[in-house]
Amino acid sequence: MRHTISVLVENEFGVLSRVSGLFSGRGFNIESLCVAETMDPQVSRMTIVTSGNDQIVEQILKQLNKLIPVLKVIDFTGVDTVDRELVLVKVNAEGDGKQEVLRLVDIFRARIVDVAPRCYTIEMTGGEGKVTAFLQMLRPMGIREVVRTGKIAISRGM
Amino acid sequence: MQMTGAEIFVKALADLEVDVVFGYPGGATIHIYDALFRNVKVRHMLCRHEQGAVHMADGYARASGRTGVCLVTSGPGATNTVTGLATAYMDSIPVVVFTGQVPTLLIGNDAFQEADIVGISRPCTKHNYLVKETKDLARIMKEAFYIASTGRPGPVLVDMPKDVLAASARYDLPKEVSLRGYRPTYEGHQRQVESAVRLLLSGERPVVYAGGGVILSNASGELAELSHALSLPVTTTLMGMGAFPGSDPLSLGMLGMHGTYAANMAISNSDVILAVGARFDDRVTGKISEFAPHAKIIHIDIDPTSIQKNVRVDIPIVGDVKDVLRKMIKLVKGKKEATAYQGKTAAWRGQIVSWAKTHPLTYKPSKGKIKPQYVVEQIHKLTKGKAIVATEVGQNQMWAAQFYSYEQPRTFLSSGGLGTMGYGLPAAIGAQVAMPGRLVVDIAGDGSIQMNIQELATAVQYRIPVKVVILNNGSLGMVRQWQELFFEGKYSQTCLPHIPDFVKLAEAYGAKGFRAEKTEQVPEVLRKGFAADGPVLIDVITDPGEMVYPMVPAGAGLTEMLLV
Numbered sequence: 001m002r003h004t005i006s007v008l009v010e011n012e013f014g015v016l017s018r019v020s021g022l023f024s025g026r027g028f029n030i031e032s033l034c035v036a037e038t039m040d041p042q043v044s045r046m047t048i049v050t051s052g053n054d055q056i057v058e059q060i061l062k063q064l065n066k067l068i069p070v071l072k073v074i075d076f077t078g079v080d081t082v083d084r085e086l087v088l089v090k091v092n093a094e095g096d097g098k099q100e101v102l103r104l105v106d107i108f109r110a111r112i113v114d115v116a117p118r119c120y121t122i123e124m125t126g127g128e129g130k131v132t133a134f135l136q137m138l139r140p141m142g143i144r145e146v147v148r149t150g151k152i153a154i155s156r157g158m
Numbered sequence: 159m160q161m162t163g164a165e166i167f168v169k170a171l172a173d174l175e176v177d178v179v180f181g182y183p184g185g186a187t188i189h190i191y192d193a194l195f196r197n198v199k200v201r202h203m204l205c206r207h208e209q210g211a212v213h214m215a216d217g218y219a220r221a222s223g224r225t226g227v228c229l230v231t232s233g234p235g236a237t238n239t240v241t242g243l244a245t246a247y248m249d250s251i252p253v254v255v256f257t258g259q260v261p262t263l264l265i266g267n268d269a270f271q272e273a274d275i276v277g278i279s280r281p282c283t284k285h286n287y288l289v290k291e292t293k294d295l296a297r298i299m300k301e302a303f304y305i306a307s308t309g310r311p312g313p314v315l316v317d318m319p320k321d322v323l324a325a326s327a328r329y330d331l332p333k334e335v336s337l338r339g340y341r342p343t344y345e346g347h348q349r350q351v352e353s354a355v356r357l358l359l360s361g362e363r364p365v366v367y368a369g370g371g372v373i374l375s376n377a378s379g380e381l382a383e384l385s386h387a388l389s390l391p392v393t394t395t396l397m398g399m400g401a402f403p404g405s406d407p408l409s410l411g412m413l414g415m416h417g418t419y420a421a422n423m424a425i426s427n428s429d430v431i432l433a434v435g436a437r438f439d440d441r442v443t444g445k446i447s448e449f450a451p452h453a454k455i456i457h458i459d460i461d462p463t464s465i466q467k468n469v470r471v472d473i474p475i476v477g478d479v480k481d482v483l484r485k486m487i488k489l490v491k492g493k494k495e496a497t498a499y500q501g502k503t504a505a506w507r508g509q510i511v512s513w514a515k516t517h518p519l520t521y522k523p524s525k526g527k528i529k530p531q532y533v534v535e536q537i538h539k540l541t542k543g544k545a546i547v548a549t550e551v552g553q554n555q556m557w558a559a560q561f562y563s564y565e566q567p568r569t570f571l572s573s574g575g576l577g578t579m580g581y582g583l584p585a586a587i588g589a590q591v592a593m594p595g596r597l598v599v600d601i602a603g604d605g606s607i608q609m610n611i612q613e614l615a616t617a618v619q620y621r622i623p624v625k626v627v628i629l630n631n632g633s634l635g636m637v638r639q640w641q642e643l644f645f646e647g648k649y650s651q652t653c654l655p656h657i658p659d660f661v662k663l664a665e666a667y668g669a670k671g672f673r674a675e676k677t678e679q680v681p682e683v684l685r686k687g688f689a690a691d692g693p694v695l696i697d698v699i700t701d702p703g704e705m706v707y708p709m710v711p712a713g714a715g716l717t718e719m720l721l722v
Contacts, residue, residue, distance in 0.1 A: 010339060014288070018280060025281045055466065062463040068285045068305065068340045 002031070003057050004076040004083065004153050007046040010069035011037060019046060019070075022063050028052060032150030043071065047152045076153050083153035086125045088113075089135065092142035093120045101141055108134045119144060163292040163323035164189035167256070170299045172199040173331050176227050178218070178591055179203070180211040184231020185271060186258025189323040203591065203620060206612035208235050210584040212242025212313075213610065215253045217585030220571045221546055222592035223376065225252040225307045232258040233271030236317070237278065241578055243313045244282040248575025249397060250374055252311035254302045255279075261321040262290065276317050284312030289319070292327035304335040309342030310461040311374055342460060346477030351485045354432075354456045354473045358388075359490075359499050361430030361454070363506045366390045367413065367442075370397030370574065371435015371459060371479050373567040378402065380483035381434065387491045389500045391510055393421035395436050396559055399570040404563035405543075410510065411519065414442040415710045416556045419517035422708070422716040424510050425450050433457040435479045438468040439575070448715030458482045517708070519560050520722055527701035528677050530554070530629040534561035536680050537599060537627060540688060545597045546571065548586035550606030551579045552636035554629045556706040558601040580609025586624040587617050597625070597688065604630040604657050611663070617693035618668040625688050626695045628660055631702040639705045643720070664695035673697045 009015045016035060023030050031049040038045050050060060057075070064073045076083075093101050101120055105112055110124035124134055128151065135146065161169065167190055171179065178201045183191045194202050205211040208230045215226030230239055236257040246253045260269040276288045285305050287298050295318065302314040358364060372381050372394075378401050385392050385408055392402045393410040402409055413421035425431065431453045436442070443449040446468060457464075457471040458479055465474040475482050490496045521531040534557050537545070543563050548571040549555040555572055564570045571589055573581040586600040600607075607628055617624055638652040661671030670690045674683040680698065687696040708719040 014276065017277065021280055058466060059463065066461070066463055068337060071339045 001053070001057070001077070002049060002051045004081070004151060005048045005050065005061065005064070006074040006076060006153060007048060007064055007070060008038070008072040009044050009046060010071065011042050011044040012069060015044070015069045016046075018067050019048075019064065022067065023050070023060075026059070026063065028056065028060055032148075034150045034152050047150070049151050076155070080156045081153045082156055083127055083151050084125050085128065085131050085151050086123070086149040087131050087135070088147045089122045089124070089138060090119055090144040091122060091138050092118060092144065094118050097141045101138070104134070104137050110134065159329055160326045161329050162189065162193070162326050163295050163318065164193040166292065166295050166327065166329050167299070167318070167323065168193040168197045168200060169329060170296045170331055171227070172197070174299065174303055176200055179227045179229050180205055180214040180218070180588065181229035182208050182211055182231065182235060184235050184258060186232035186235075186260060186320045187229060187323070189320070190229065190258075202229070203616065205584070206615050207610065208238035209242050209580065210610050210613040210616065212239045212253065212255060213245065213578075213581050213584035214588035214591070214613075215255070216242060216246045216251050217548060217571050217588030218592040219246075219251050219253055219588075220585070221568050221589035223568065224592065225254055225303055226588060228253065228255045230255070230257055231271065232260055232275070233273045235271075236275035237273050239315075240278060240282065241576075243279055243315065245573050245576045245578045245581060246313040247282045247284065249370060249573065250311050251313065252306040253313040254306050255313060255315045257315060257317045258323070259288070259317045259319040262319045263321070265319065275315065279315045282313070283315045286315040286317070288317045289322050292322050292325045293330065295322065295327070296329060296331040300332055301335050301337065305337075305340065309340070343476050344460070344478040344481055346458065346475045346482035346485055348485065350473060350475045351482060352489065354475060355486055355489045357454055357456060357473055358430055358432060359495055362502055363427060363429040364388075364390050364432065364503060365410075365424045365428040365430075366392040366432045366434060367395070367425065367436055368392055368398045368401050368434045369395040369436025370401075372398055372401035375435060375460070375479035376567070377435075377480035377483055378567045380480055380487060382406070384483050384487050384490070387487060388496055389503060389507065390432070391424060391507060393417070393424065395439070395442055395574070396572060397574040398436065399559055399572075400564035400567045403565045405565060410514070412559055414439075414716070415444070415712075416560065416706050416708065417710075418514070418519055419708055419719060419721065420510055420514035422710065422719060423513045425453075426715070426717045428453045431455045433459075433471075434483070435459060437464045440468075443468065444710045444716040444718075445713055517721055521704070521707075522722065524701065525677065528674065528680060528698055530557050530631070530700040530704055531561045532677065533627065533629060533680055533684075533698050533700065534558055534601065536684055537601070538562045540681070540684050541597055541599065545569070545599045546586075546589050546593060548572070548582040548589060548598065548600045550582040550600070550602045551577045552603050552606060552634065553631075553639065553704075553706050554601050554603040554606065554635075556636075557629070560706075579606040581606075583607060583610050583624070583626060584613045586626070587613060587622050590622045590624050600624060600626045602626055602628045603635060604628055604632060604660075605634045605654060608658075614664065614667040614669050614693060614695070621692055623692050623694070626693075627684070627687075628695065628697050629700050630657065630660070630697050631700045631704070632657060633702055635702075636706070642705065643709075644711070660695055660697035669693040669695055671695050671697065673699070675699045
């Protein structure tokens with residue numbers, strides 16, 4: 001099962017390698033990982049998407065907690081969250097395809113951020129399902145390159 | 159007051175009450191060695207190899223309970239400590255290793271004697287540091303000792319660039335350590351403890367499975383008290399030898415791959431297991447799906463990651479073993495349930511006694527060749543069970559665990575988790591430095607001893623009177639045993655035809671050498687060797703065909719033991 005884990009860490013060098021080393025050293029999988037500073041410049045937040053059975057995920061959470069620069073670990077499974085991913089797509093835009101791309105950009109509330117003679121670069125944010133659907137719709141036009149940030153998540157309410 | 163990094167280092171060691179540092183100098187640490195030269199408080203012991211230095215710090219820590227300290231230079235000095243770090247990490251031993259590093263500006267430039275030791279040691283340390291500014295050095299040292307010795311102990315490495323040691327700053331050693339990401343849980347949850355006692359008392363076939371955590375927590379007294387209050391049979395892991403007196407009628411000895419028949423049968427037929435400071439290692443459980451099929455499990459451990467890692471646990475208790483055992487004792491001691499419980503479990507104890515009687519630890523004595531088990535028994539007899547015993551790894555280690563009865567904690571020093579050959583001699587030296595009045599014996603094999611034999615020079619230089627007994631079977635016995643049992647006796651690369659003359663070797667180093675070649679010589683040679691001054695190496699030529707039994711083959715269930 002997939003889990004989104006939010007980890008607050010000391011904002012110091014080497015923490016990312018401690019976290020990623022924990023995963024690689026124990027054969028755990030990282031599907032995506034985002035890191036950035038929080039409101040407190042001394043603290044960073046990592047959002048990690050991983051998968052495994054309950055026992056593996058329990059170990060991951062405990063092992064993360066055991067790292068000394070790790071301040072807090074939250075498993076978002078079963079928690080009501082808003083999650084988003086940012087994606088940049090370079091897609092062919094020629095002939096009739098141009099109109100189709102523009103229509104999809106409109107429907108998905110995306111934005112064109114760069115225009116070249118034969119392609120557009122599109123910026124789009126959304127939940128996982130929306131991103132996947134968007135890329136699927138663009139595929140027939142010919143996607144040249146995709147860059148995704150990986151998922152970030154925040155709990156709802158409170 | 160302004161001081162150089164090197165002076166801060168030496169002063170902080172003294173203020174942290176470090177009495178001895180095991181080390182080896184080099185270019186990156188030369189400022190420290192200059193500062194050490196002028197100091198009177200911290201003793202530096204010069205080893206002959208950095209691996210030896212870490213094992214000495216480790217042996218010092220295991221024997222005394224204090225944190226062991228090691229100081230080496232950058233690059234190869236640092237990488238040579240990795241095996242020692244991994245050894246200490248697997249066995250949760252508090253050690254702090256200080257490494258020199260190339261100057262900050264050169265880091266990453268493939269400078270001379272540069273190694274990314276912080277990166278290399280990350281998976282085999284509890285935590286590690288690169289000191290970037292001189293002003294941080296004292297604080298980091300304080301934190302390093304705190305992290306190494308608290309919670310589940312473990313090794314910490316501090317990497318110190320040369321320019322940081324040369325530059326000056328104000329000496330500022332904090333009184334307290336505050337790490338918001340590190341707050342070990344010492345107190346066991348009271349309601350969990352109550353549930354554990356209820357579960358324990360509900361059973362009829364209990365076993366206590368005690369590991370190294372009991373020793374690390376200094377909780378042997380509590381373990382004995384609880385065990386006696388309820389007449390609980392106790393089996394220990396290799397790391398737990400000495401946590402419960404081996405001669406106690408409730409002691410089952412060691413369990414696992416080379417455990418006693420009684421211990422393995424008891425675990426396999428139990429209905430409640432009280433696991434105390436142990437981690438269900440594969441050498442203990444055998445085939446995990448067949449491990450203790452009828453048992454409910456209570457697991458006490460200070461490290462939450464140890465719980466539910468290998469086996470499903472019914473009642474987990476995160477906390478210091480000592481605190482949790484005290485709480486349990488309070489709930490049962492002198493209560494009438496305890497008496498009723500002892501009655502209810504009497505038949506079970508009878509069953510265990512009969513297992514122990516039908517298949518005790520034993521070997522076939524022989525007139526011709528010396529049996530290694532006999533040698534260990536003789537060491538036990540001669541030392542009256544009061545020595546501190548270090549071991550190397552392999553058959554010698556298992557026989558040392560099986561045929562010497564350990565009555566006190568911190569008297570059996572062995573690389574249990576990592577299984578590091580070459581551990582025993584330096585560990586024995588470290589233990590002897592910590593415990594100058596005690597008799598320290600290294601039970602060795604002819605293979606293992608050669609992995610850190612150079613430390614004999616250290617022992618001679620500082621007149622450290624360790625007694626090394628080599629069970630010399632001319633082979634890498636444990637691997638040979640596996641080849642004998644599971645690879646049709648094809649002894650691939652396990653015969654050691656060119657073994658040095660250990661007596662002459664000892665003498666070449668300036669130590670004393672003795673040899674026994676016949677069974678009847680053993681007691682006298684041991685007596686002479688142990689009575690001799692200074693470091694002694696005793697070469698005992700043993701039967702190469704002898705194997706360690708019982709044995710649970712790898713991947714088999716615990717009840718599938720090969721017996722003598």
